[in-house]
Amino acid sequence: MADDPGTGRSAAGPVAGEGASPPSLGFSPGEEGGRPRTPEGRETGRRSSGDTPSPTPPAVETEVMTINIGPHHPATHGVLRLVVDLEGEVVREVRPLVGYVHTGIEKSCEQHSYWKVIPFVERMDYVSYFFQMEAFCGAVERLVGLEIPPRARYLRTIFLELCRIHSHLVWLGTTALDLGAVSMLWYCFRERDRVLDLFEMATGQRMHTRYFQVGGVIEDVPPGFEAKTREFVAEMPVRVKQYQALLDRNEVFLSRTKGTGIVSRERLLELGVTGPLLRAAGEPWDLRKAFDYLVYPELDFKVPVGTVGDNYDRYRVRVAEMVESTRIVEQALDALPDGPHIADNRKYVLPPRSELSTSMESLIHHFKLVTEGYRVDPGEVYYSIESPRGELGCFVLADGSSKPARVHFRDASFVNLQAFREMSVGGYVADMIASLGMLDPILGGVDR
Amino acid sequence: MRERQLRARDMLRGDLEGEELERYVEQRVVMTNFEKLLDWARANSMFPLTFGLACCAIEAPIALVGSPRYDLARFGAEVLRASPRQADFIILSGRVSIKMAPIIRRLYDQMLEPKWAISMGACSSSGGMFANYAVVQGADKFMPIDLHIPGCPPRPEAVMYGFNKLQRKIMGSPDQGWRQRYNASGTEEWARGGVRSAPSPEAAAAYEEARGLIRA
Amino acid sequence: MPDAPGLELIRGEIEQDHPGAVLDTSFDRDQPALVVDSAQILAVLAWLRDAPGQGYGFLSSLHVADYLPAQPRFGVHYELLNRDRVERVRVKAMLRDPVASAAGPVAGEGASPPSLGFSPEEEDGRPRTSAGRETGRRSSGDTPSPTPPAEGDATLPEIDSCAELFPTAEFQEREAYDFFGILFRGHPDLTRILLPDDYVGWPLRRDFPVGGEPVTFTYNERRYG
Numbered sequence: 001m002a003d004d005p006g007t008g009r010s011a012a013g014p015v016a017g018e019g020a021s022p023p024s025l026g027f028s029p030g031e032e033g034g035r036p037r038t039p040e041g042r043e044t045g046r047r048s049s050g051d052t053p054s055p056t057p058p059a060v061e062t063e064v065m066t067i068n069i070g071p072h073h074p075a076t077h078g079v080l081r082l083v084v085d086l087e088g089e090v091v092r093e094v095r096p097l098v099g100y101v102h103t104g105i106e107k108s109c110e111q112h113s114y115w116k117v118i119p120f121v122e123r124m125d126y127v128s129y130f131f132q133m134e135a136f137c138g139a140v141e142r143l144v145g146l147e148i149p150p151r152a153r154y155l156r157t158i159f160l161e162l163c164r165i166h167s168h169l170v171w172l173g174t175t176a177l178d179l180g181a182v183s184m185l186w187y188c189f190r191e192r193d194r195v196l197d198l199f200e201m202a203t204g205q206r207m208h209t210r211y212f213q214v215g216g217v218i219e220d221v222p223p224g225f226e227a228k229t230r231e232f233v234a235e236m237p238v239r240v241k242q243y244q245a246l247l248d249r250n251e252v253f254l255s256r257t258k259g260t261g262i263v264s265r266e267r268l269l270e271l272g273v274t275g276p277l278l279r280a281a282g283e284p285w286d287l288r289k290a291f292d293y294l295v296y297p298e299l300d301f302k303v304p305v306g307t308v309g310d311n312y313d314r315y316r317v318r319v320a321e322m323v324e325s326t327r328i329v330e331q332a333l334d335a336l337p338d339g340p341h342i343a344d345n346r347k348y349v350l351p352p353r354s355e356l357s358t359s360m361e362s363l364i365h366h367f368k369l370v371t372e373g374y375r376v377d378p379g380e381v382y383y384s385i386e387s388p389r390g391e392l393g394c395f396v397l398a399d400g401s402s403k404p405a406r407v408h409f410r411d412a413s414f415v416n417l418q419a420f421r422e423m424s425v426g427g428y429v430a431d432m433i434a435s436l437g438m439l440d441p442i443l444g445g446v447d448r
Numbered sequence: 449m450r451e452r453q454l455r456a457r458d459m460l461r462g463d464l465e466g467e468e469l470e471r472y473v474e475q476r477v478v479m480t481n482f483e484k485l486l487d488w489a490r491a492n493s494m495f496p497l498t499f500g501l502a503c504c505a506i507e508a509p510i511a512l513v514g515s516p517r518y519d520l521a522r523f524g525a526e527v528l529r530a531s532p533r534q535a536d537f538i539i540l541s542g543r544v545s546i547k548m549a550p551i552i553r554r555l556y557d558q559m560l561e562p563k564w565a566i567s568m569g570a571c572s573s574s575g576g577m578f579a580n581y582a583v584v585q586g587a588d589k590f591m592p593i594d595l596h597i598p599g600c601p602p603r604p605e606a607v608m609y610g611f612n613k614l615q616r617k618i619m620g621s622p623d624q625g626w627r628q629r630y631n632a633s634g635t636e637e638w639a640r641g642g643v644r645s646a647p648s649p650e651a652a653a654a655y656e657e658a659r660g661l662i663r664a
Numbered sequence: 665m666p667d668a669p670g671l672e673l674i675r676g677e678i679e680q681d682h683p684g685a686v687l688d689t690s691f692d693r694d695q696p697a698l699v700v701d702s703a704q705i706l707a708v709l710a711w712l713r714d715a716p717g718q719g720y721g722f723l724s725s726l727h728v729a730d731y732l733p734a735q736p737r738f739g740v741h742y743e744l745l746n747r748d749r750v751e752r753v754r755v756k757a758m759l760r761d762p763v764a765s766a767a768g769p770v771a772g773e774g775a776s777p778p779s780l781g782f783s784p785e786e787e788d789g790r791p792r793t794s795a796g797r798e799t800g801r802r803s804s805g806d807t808p809s810p811t812p813p814a815e816g817d818a819t820l821p822e823i824d825s826c827a828e829l830f831p832t833a834e835f836q837e838r839e840a841y842d843f844f845g846i847l848f849r850g851h852p853d854l855t856r857i858l859l860p861d862d863y864v865g866w867p868l869r870r871d872f873p874v875g876g877e878p879v880t881f882t883y884n885e886r887r888y889g
Binding site (some may be wrong): 099104106107110142145269270272273285290291379380381382384391393397405406408410414415417418447448 | 692693694695721722723724725727729730731741743747750752754830831832833834835836839843856857858859860867868870874875
């Protein structure tokens with residue numbers, strides 16, 4: 001594993017020759033006395049109790065070892081397979097191989113009418129399911145030219161931000177688990193269960209709620225919802241402070257995340273990376289502020305931006321986003337207007353069930369919408385929103401029939417995964433695991 | 449409570465005799481045969497494999513085994529084992545894509561006997577809503593599954609209920625559910641080979657044996 | 665978004681530098697789109713990115729849609745974003761399918777479109793891919809790297825790869841190749857990304873069957889059928 005000082009880098013892999021003292025190894029092998037030195041030149045290494053200098057270590061044959069991490073691995077956040085070329089503990093090359101949970105959702109979407117597509121697309125990125133619903137419903141609403149009522153916009157915003165909190169909690173729990181802070185998993189999932197309780201109260205399901213429909217939301221929120229959400233929202237910043245107290249100045253966490261996984265802002269933009277990764281590198285780009293959609297223009301919230309772009313900044317950005325999301329939910333609850341929760345256009349929206357027994361047209365509309373579905377004039381639309389991982393875009397191509405001809409999701413995790421190579425190459429394996437956690441890939445979104 | 453303490457004291461002193469001693473022993477000592485003891489031990493100390501595929505993975509193992517509210521550890525699944533060699537059962541949580549199927553099979557093969565497999569959710573039980581080219585329509589197609597849990601995703605309580613059923617199956621009294629109530633045995637699908645297929649002789653024998661266990 | 669007149673201005677300016685590149689413009693549902701000749705796609709993308717005053721330097725998404733039965737059949741979409749002015753523009757390049765569709769409406773792509781991905785009737789129970797190759801036996805280190813398709817393979821529609829201009833397109837072009845069989849000339853590593861490496865067929869083409877299998881009710885069939 002250690003490099004022989006004599007033959008040095010000759011047996012090393014292709015990415016050799018880094019100059020005088022390659023800090024990636026931690027010591028420079030070209031030292032004549034054979035004693036390891038840190039990059040600053042200070043001598044390290046064991047000394048014998050006398051003062052005889054240790055002899056030159058025997059020649060060690062080195063080679064680059066290719067190992068396979070995953071797809072079944074406790075730390076891969078899903079079924080991600082990494083083929084890593086290691087020289088000792090230093091990562092020389094990493095190739096992410098994906099596709100192990102490819103579900104053909106986009107193909108299945110072409111076989112179902114528009115409202116039946118909603119449960120399919122929900123299951124792509126399976127921790128931020130409301131975002132996929134919003135992207136798809138938003139795209140179809142633009143295709144069809146449907147305006148959604150204000151109450152529906154506010155409700156959608158509330159659920160989107162609750163889902164963002166949910167996603168960041170899952171991220172924090174699993175990433176801290178990977179880095180060794182096992183109790184964070186328990187704390188984050190305790191809060192996550194409270195978010196899921198809210199979802200269950202409003203929609204009946206914990207995950208994959210099919211709550212957003214084209215035109216609004218499928219049902220209004222029940223009477224205790226606002227009170228319970230306010231309770232949650234009041235408690236959440238306190239909990240976040242507790243998480244920060246555990247991790248922010250934790251020695252182990254800091255040394256694992258500070259200074260690791262740095263990619264420059266320009267490179268990230270070239271690679272198409274968006275979301276907290278880009279914001280941690282110093283670029284204040286957030287689609288909620290850039291493109292006004294739903295009620296974000298009317299709400300007052302900040303977008304946390306980092307400075308260096310290392311893993312620690314990514315952690316801080318996401319944790320700060322959780323707090324901002326609670327503020328958004330609170331403001332949206334305060335401003336929640338009364339009114340219908342779904343648009344009134346019976347050509348696209350199911351009539352309320354109470355009318356079915358009295359009105360013949362409602363019955364016919366219901367029948368047509370449920371069996372065949374509404375037809376959408378030919379056209380194509382690309383609509384993107386800010387999901388917890390970055391830009392989530394939905395492209396819908398309509399061909400005049402009641403089924404979409406093509407549904408494509410530009411998933412944030414898929415594009416962000418391209419940055420993973422740059423984050424890990426040149427660092428240690430352990431830093432690669434930290435970078436993988438901070439990258440926050442959700443393989444359902446990557447593979448679709 | 450006090451009475452029990454007094455009797456225990458008497459027992460330790462050697463003062464209990466005859467019928468009292470009989471009753472004391474009966475209340476405290478379980479007589480069984482070794483297999484049943486073994487099955488009971490196995491059922492109550494099953495370590496799951498850390499394995500998550502898709503959405504169901506967020507509900508279990510993470511929300512179920514690794515969450516304070518729904519705690520599977522109280523049923524014996526104390527730790528998640530990352531290595532298949534050390535795990536007792538695998539929960540297939542999520543859709544099984546065609547690229548992942550051989551890997552799951554290899555993981556299952558690496559597990560040591562006795563091992564069980566739970567297919568959690570609709571996607572791994574039958575392909576779920578994804579009836580397309582990319583999803584294996586049911587994990588039964590390539591590995592034996594002991595328990596199917598419906599739901600998309602199933603609630604953690606549903607998975608716990610399923611886990612309890614698996615425990616009862618391990619302890620020798622499998623719960624046949626509605627097939628027993630409605631006397632509907634023989635309606636299982638042997639879909640692996642198509643419409644006109646029949647189960648392989650070993651499978652048929654195992655099935656007959658299981659049926660005999662229930663009827664008896 | 666640049667509005668309709670703005671779109672025409674852009675078209676005019678591109679015409680000056682690269683005549684004949686822009687075939688059509690459309691402004692549908694408030695989304696501007698330029699239909700571009702696929703041979704000059706790199707020139708147009710570079711112009712949109714670099715020309716002063718344009719600055720569409722962020723490629724949001726690269727995806728393909730199959731417009732069958734309309735011809736030309738494949739539309740490669742480039743969603744470009746100007747982050748300073750917060751404007752999007754879509755560039756479409758239409759490609760024909762070189763394999764003449766005279767072979768029949770639901771041709772089946774030559775090789776059998778696999779519905780399961782492996783055949784369950786295998787005796788020893790080891791799953792096989794649709795191409796018959798055994799899976800599950802490869803050791804972790806020696807996964808054979810799949811060979812990218814030969815360029816000039818006349819059965820696949822071709823277009824230049826923009827991975828040099830926009831590095832974000834690397835994975836997205838691989839996905840387009842994987843799903844539709846579009847060959848991107850000059851791509852550093854054009855191999856399948858989401859489907860198994862030895863998968864045969866281009867699943868998201870509209871004439872590829874969706875797959876899956878019918879649910880059987882063998883008890884009833886055996887007893888009554």
